[in-house]
Amino acid sequence: xxxxxxxxxxxxxxxxxxxxxxxxxxxxxxxxxxxxxxxxxxxxxxxxxxxxxxxxxxxxxxxxxxxxxxxxxxxxxxxxxxxxxxxxxxxxxxxxxxxxxxxxxxxxxxxxxxxxxxxxxxxxxxxxxxxxxxxxxxxxxxxxxxxxxxxxxxxxxxxxxxxxxxxxxxxxxxxxxxxxxxxxxxxxxxxxxxxxxxxxxxxxxxxxxxxxxxxxxxxxxxxxxxxxxxxxxxxxxxxxxxxxxxxxxxxxxxxxxxxxxxxxxxxxxxxxxxxxxxxxxxxxxxxxxxxxxxxx
Ligand SMILES: NC(=O)c1ccc[n+]([C@@H]2O[C@H](COP(=O)([O-])OP(=O)(O)OC[C@H]3O[C@@H](n4cnc5c(N)ncnc54)[C@H](OP(=O)(O)O)[C@@H]3O)[C@@H](O)[C@H]2O)c1
Numbered sequence: 001x002x003x004x005x006x007x008x009x010x011x012x013x014x015x016x017x018x019x020x021x022x023x024x025x026x027x028x029x030x031x032x033x034x035x036x037x038x039x040x041x042x043x044x045x046x047x048x049x050x051x052x053x054x055x056x057x058x059x060x061x062x063x064x065x066x067x068x069x070x071x072x073x074x075x076x077x078x079x080x081x082x083x084x085x086x087x088x089x090x091x092x093x094x095x096x097x098x099x100x101x102x103x104x105x106x107x108x109x110x111x112x113x114x115x116x117x118x119x120x121x122x123x124x125x126x127x128x129x130x131x132x133x134x135x136x137x138x139x140x141x142x143x144x145x146x147x148x149x150x151x152x153x154x155x156x157x158x159x160x161x162x163x164x165x166x167x168x169x170x171x172x173x174x175x176x177x178x179x180x181x182x183x184x185x186x187x188x189x190x191x192x193x194x195x196x197x198x199x200x201x202x203x204x205x206x207x208x209x210x211x212x213x214x215x216x217x218x219x220x221x222x223x224x225x226x227x228x229x230x231x232x233x234x235x236x237x238x239x240x241x242x243x244x245x246x247x248x249x250x251x252x253x254x255x256x257x258x259x260x261x262x263x264x265x266x267x268x269x270x271x272x273x274x275x276x277x278x279x280x281x282x283x284x285x286x287x288x289x290x291x292x293x294x295x296x
Pocket of ligand 1: 020
């Protein structure tokens with residue numbers, strides 16, 4: 001599989017794995033079938049993928065603990081990215097809050113490291129810039145402090161605007177960003193451009209989606225179905241293949257609870273689309289940078 005660099009020293013496969021789906025309903029609590037979840041995580045590593053995305057908010061905590069239980073001691077080349085800054089008051093999207101205070105973000109990083117069983121977190125994202133208790137720059141300074149202390153190897157930002165990305169870069173090196181960006185929704189478009197220019201990795205979340213947020217109906221079937229038919233692939237596979245063609249900075253993290261889908265997503269990384277196909281999909285929706293999605 002092709003690789004991409006996170007910072008100057010970590011090389012990971014361009015196709016990662018997002019572990020969030022391995023939680024209970026509403027990203028709350030334990031995934032109901034623990035053995036199946038462990039099998040998927042072990043399948044991820046066995047397939048050669050070397051980048052896993054998680055967060056303390058997934059569960060909360062259960063996702064990081066599951067990754068530890070399934071994979072620790074970790075293969076040397078495995079990079080686990082986690083995130084801190086969100087708080088959860090219950091299941092589902094309606095109970096997310098954010099805290100950005102110095103001690104809270106420090107606690108997040110220390111406890112994620114403890115749950116994951118690592119001395120240093122390879123990539124630690126500020127999960128959201130939406131906390132109002134602390135200025136954004138001060139939150140970035142806390143992450144810079146953790147990096148200087150050696151608890152964090154690289155710093156990432158999740159769901160930030162391009163302006164916030166540049167503000168953060170004036171404080172400390174930012175190795176990666178993650179935002180909502182896929183075939184049907186491009187809220188992270190300006191951030192992608194900024195990440196490309198800065199040499200940072202861009203990890204699009206919800207990468208397999210070809211629907212409007214909250215909808216089930218596939219958009220653009222008339223355009224996408226013939227391309228799928230030509231390569232004998234599914235829509236999620238095409239969505240992943242397009243992202244990988246869209247930018248060399250791209251590090252998609254499709255999430256699945258199914259070993260069969262995992263295998264399909266890995267095969268998608270080998271599909272060579274034509275330049276026309278890539279352009280057609282790129283221009284299906286405007287890349288409006290104005291709205292930054294709240295995230296999960
Ligand atoms: N930073 C943030 O704020 C934020 C927000 C959301 C997500 N994330 C991260 O991004 C990762 C991915 O996002 P996501 O899980 O929301 O979206 P996603 O990966 O685009 O979609 C996951 C869904 O797609 C299905 N799927 C995956 N591969 C498939 C395939 N080949 N064929 C058919 N269905 C397939 C999965 O069902 P099956 O289980 O049946 O395969 C699952 O329901 C998460 O795991 C998380 O780590 C970050």
